[in-house]
Amino acid sequence: MSYNRIRVSNLQLIPALASFFTGLMKGVGASQRIIGLHSLKSPVPLSIGEPVPRDNSGTIELRGVQFAYPSRPDVKVLDGLNLKIDRGERIALV
Secondary structure (H helix, E strand, C coil), X not given: CCHHHHHHHHHHHHHHHHHHHHHHHHHHHHHHHHHHHHCCCCCXXXXXXXXXXXXXXXXXXXXXXXXXXXXXXXCEEEEXXXXXXXXXXXXXXX
16 A cells, blocks of 8 residues: 555545544533533422322323423423323323
8 A cells, every 4th residue: 555545544534533523522512511401400399289199090181281491481392282191101202
């Protein structure tokens, strides 16, 4: 293999490494942001509401749920959500 071929291969490797390290640093920054958010005190007090008795089992139904993040109260993330969850059913809101 000649010197010119090795040089070209190394020059092609530099952008790939730069892209890799850029992505890595974005991931590090995002993880630091998540850790910072996790340490913040919740603006919603956890003492409100009532505990659900363990012997109650059945259907859970939500009607007309509205939600907006405190940082953007004018933008509703949920607006009039109706949801019915039957016993034994598992769901995730993403």
